[in-house]
Amino acid sequence: MTINTLSQDGVQRQQMPCLTKMERMIISMQDPDMGIKLRNQRLLITVIPHAMTGLDIVEWLIKKCSISDEEALHVGQLFVKYGYIYPLKEPRNLILKADDSSYRFQTPYYWMSTRWPASELDYAIYLAKKNIRKQGELIEYEKECYNALHKRINHTWDFVVMQAREQLRASKQRRKGDRIVLECQEQAYWLVNRPPVSPEHYKLTTLTKNTIAMISLARNRVKSSICLESYVKYCEQYQPHDPIMQGCLPSNPWITDDIMFWNMNSETVALPTKLRVERWSFSFMELLNDQMGRKEFLTYLEKEFSGTHTQINESIHNPYKQQFLAPGASRWVNIDSKTMEKTLEGLKRPHRFVLDDAQMHIYFLMKKDSYPRYLKSELYKNLLARAIVPQETKKSVFPFMRRQRHSSPSPALATQTAEDDGKAKYSNSNSGTASRL
Amino acid sequence: KPECCCLSASTGNMDGEEFTMLDALNKVTACYRHLVIALGSTSDSQNLREELKKTRNKAQELAVANRTKLTALLKDKNISKDDRAEYERLWVLFTSSVELLEVDMKRSLEIGQDFPLKVPTRHLIQTGMTGSTTTVAARAMSVQNMKYEADANIDTVDLKELETEIAQVDQMMEEMEMKVQVAPWAVEAKQEAGAELKSTVSVGNSSVGVISICEEEPKETVEGETGLMKVFAGIIFTGVLLIAGILGYLVVNL
Numbered sequence: 001m002t003i004n005t006l007s008q009d010g011v012q013r014q015q016m017p018c019l020t021k022m023e024r025m026i027i028s029m030q031d032p033d034m035g036i037k038l039r040n041q042r043l044l045i046t047v048i049p050h051a052m053t054g055l056d057i058v059e060w061l062i063k064k065c066s067i068s069d070e071e072a073l074h075v076g077q078l079f080v081k082y083g084y085i086y087p088l089k090e091p092r093n094l095i096l097k098a099d100d101s102s103y104r105f106q107t108p109y110y111w112m113s114t115r116w117p118a119s120e121l122d123y124a125i126y127l128a129k130k131n132i133r134k135q136g137e138l139i140e141y142e143k144e145c146y147n148a149l150h151k152r153i154n155h156t157w158d159f160v161v162m163q164a165r166e167q168l169r170a171s172k173q174r175r176k177g178d179r180i181v182l183e184c185q186e187q188a189y190w191l192v193n194r195p196p197v198s199p200e201h202y203k204l205t206t207l208t209k210n211t212i213a214m215i216s217l218a219r220n221r222v223k224s225s226i227c228l229e230s231y232v233k234y235c236e237q238y239q240p241h242d243p244i245m246q247g248c249l250p251s252n253p254w255i256t257d258d259i260m261f262w263n264m265n266s267e268t269v270a271l272p273t274k275l276r277v278e279r280w281s282f283s284f285m286e287l288l289n290d291q292m293g294r295k296e297f298l299t300y301l302e303k304e305f306s307g308t309h310t311q312i313n314e315s316i317h318n319p320y321k322q323q324f325l326a327p328g329a330s331r332w333v334n335i336d337s338k339t340m341e342k343t344l345e346g347l348k349r350p351h352r353f354v355l356d357d358a359q360m361h362i363y364f365l366m367k368k369d370s371y372p373r374y375l376k377s378e379l380y381k382n383l384l385a386r387a388i389v390p391q392e393t394k395k396s397v398f399p400f401m402r403r404q405r406h407s408s409p410s411p412a413l414a415t416q417t418a419e420d421d422g423k424a425k426y427s428n429s430n431s432g433t434a435s436r437l
Numbered sequence: 438k439p440e441c442c443c444l445s446a447s448t449g450n451m452d453g454e455e456f457t458m459l460d461a462l463n464k465v466t467a468c469y470r471h472l473v474i475a476l477g478s479t480s481d482s483q484n485l486r487e488e489l490k491k492t493r494n495k496a497q498e499l500a501v502a503n504r505t506k507l508t509a510l511l512k513d514k515n516i517s518k519d520d521r522a523e524y525e526r527l528w529v530l531f532t533s534s535v536e537l538l539e540v541d542m543k544r545s546l547e548i549g550q551d552f553p554l555k556v557p558t559r560h561l562i563q564t565g566m567t568g569s570t571t572t573v574a575a576r577a578m579s580v581q582n583m584k585y586e587a588d589a590n591i592d593t594v595d596l597k598e599l600e601t602e603i604a605q606v607d608q609m610m611e612e613m614e615m616k617v618q619v620a621p622w623a624v625e626a627k628q629e630a631g632a633e634l635k636s637t638v639s640v641g642n643s644s645v646g647v648i649s650i651c652e653e654e655p656k657e658t659v660e661g662e663t664g665l666m667k668v669f670a671g672i673i674f675t676g677v678l679l680i681a682g683i684l685g686y687l688v689v690n691l
Binding site: 026027028030031032038041048049050051104105106107108109110115116121128131132135136146147150154155156157158159161162163164165166167169170171173174175177178181182185 | 460463464466467468470471473474475476477478479480526529530533534537540544547548551552558560561562563564565566567568570572573575576577621622623624625626627628630631632633634
């Protein structure tokens with residue numbers, strides 16, 4: 001029964017699948033032959049039909065789904081919890097009891113729905129109606145909700161009052177039994193969708209909501225002009241490295257089927273490309289993310305220091321760092337006394353994150369200190385000078401000598417290749433003529 | 438403590454023709470919601486579907502009339518500040534009503550599709566409601582009795598129309614938002630919290646419901662329909678009179 005409503009705000013919302021399943025079950029319970037046995041509910045003078053006992057529900061579930069007692073009770077609980085069935089004797093107690101306590105089905109309009117969440121306006125109207133009926137004697141939490149709503153949707157409060165009065169007048173048109181059912185239905189709906197909270201809990205939730213709101217207001221904001229400046233800088237910096245914007249040398253493997261580009265940029269190549277080496281100077285993370293860059297950096301550090309930092313670099317990716325920090329350990333580490341104290345504390349009761357402070361300290365040390373020095377070092381500069389700039393593969397002058405392009409066996413591209421070939425030949429012949437000139 | 442001032446005239450928070458139209462729209466919206474609640478339940482029937490159709494058509498007529506009137510009022514540049522504030526308040530009332538109506542129309546489409554009537558085994562939800570909704574519809578249409586003249590397949594045919602009407606209402610609301618610049622949050626309600634406890638009643642329209650607002654809501658365990666009781670009493674009284682008459686005649690003749 002997942003029927004898509006006409007889009008609201010252009011968004012098609014679907015009913016949650018579990019709710020759809022529950023709806024289907026409820027409908028099968030209505031079957032005149034195979035459904036649940038229904039009885040009459042006798043109030044003093046009025047008799048209202050279509051009541052069932054908890055035991056009936058559980059038995060029906062056992063028979064229909066061939067499940068155990070316990071499971072049937074649990075499934076039945078779900079129906080009550082989500083408001084498809086509501087109890088008649090103790091409406092505020094949304095529990096299914098497998099005895100002779102009576103329940104009734106909820107009307108489809110009041111079914112739990114992700115497509116139609118309960119709105120504040122409706123709740124306000126309901127409370128106003130209740131206020132009229134009970135002549136001002138609302139329960140504590142309802143009074144609080146009422147006042148809160150009065151503040152929040154004050155601009156439509158006149159509408160709330162008007163609508164509450166009219167809805168009451170409309171229901172007066174029905175006969176007594178139906179009126180009682182209507183009231184019970186609506187009450188059950190709101191008990192499910194706006195469950196009563198204890199006053200302390202209510203205050204706590206409002207307090208947390210307020211603090212969250214204040215925190216988000218106090219959050220640091222950056223001016224968009226500054227943001228955009230750094231964004232532009234970033235784009236400018238990375239543009240030569242973007243294969244789509246700048247094209248890639250020697251050639252784009254996806255187009256020419258020539259994998260030289262990947263080979264030249266693999267992790268184990270002897271000489272890196274110039275672009276790659278330049279990229280290491282953008283940020284520390286760029287350097288670390290590139291396998292080759294990391295190796296180079298390590299070599300540099302080994303040259304500079306006696307090897308402690310290099311080991312720590314490895315340890316960033318290695319969880320077993322015990323050997324480093326215990327006093328008298330085989331390898332010492334340069335961290336400040338405060339961090340050392342904290343870490344040693346933590347080691348007494350070791351947990352996963354005990355070395356994180358030390359790690360953080362070393363990371364920043366390297367970023368602020370060693371990394372800039374590496375970029376200024378001879379090692380880096382030499383590498384940059386030696387780095388290769390691949391040549392763009394020459395397109396052969398004669399079109400029929402050029403390697404055929406292999407397009408993927410996709411029907412969409414089959415027609416494209418014919419076009420592409422035509423275009424390429426045209427541009428080739430152009431460059432051909434230019435080179436001849 | 439509220440007094441039972443059922444027959445008093447409406448208090449002056451709103452008056453004039455604008456309010457009567459808005460009041461009417463409000464009433465029809467409330468009735469429409471009442472009818473949609475019955476959809477899919479054992480109160481559902483061909484008649485209910487027809488009532489829904491007629492009620493929502495009436496609601497749409499009223500909505501259009503209200504919109505024309507209010508837009509004209511709000512577009513007028515020469516109104517005083519107070520007047521403008523008042524019309525903006527009426528505008529917010531109007532838009533809230535139309536929003537409610539729109540949601541109910543969409544829901545009635547959904548539930549109507551889920552619960553067709555002309556199927557071999559109907560699976561209407563047995564909610565305990567078995568009475569008819571004809572009086573509610575009569576109230577919405579401001580008639581004494583509803584006349585039913587629809588075809589037997591109204592439950593499917595009407596849904597198509599409903600879809601188009603929903604689209605129309607959506608479009609109307611969009612236009613309203615574009616054309617009329619009223620900030621809803623800036624409007625201040627005239628009614629304070631708890632205002633509904635003072636029983637003010639609008640004049641005219643269906644006196645049947647008027648009196649009952651001031652009554653204490655009867656508790657479940659107490660009494661039944663007062664109307665029925667009166668009829669019973671009348672019958673018993675007539676019966677007693679008859680018996681007395683017969684006895685008298687017999688006494689005289691024997």
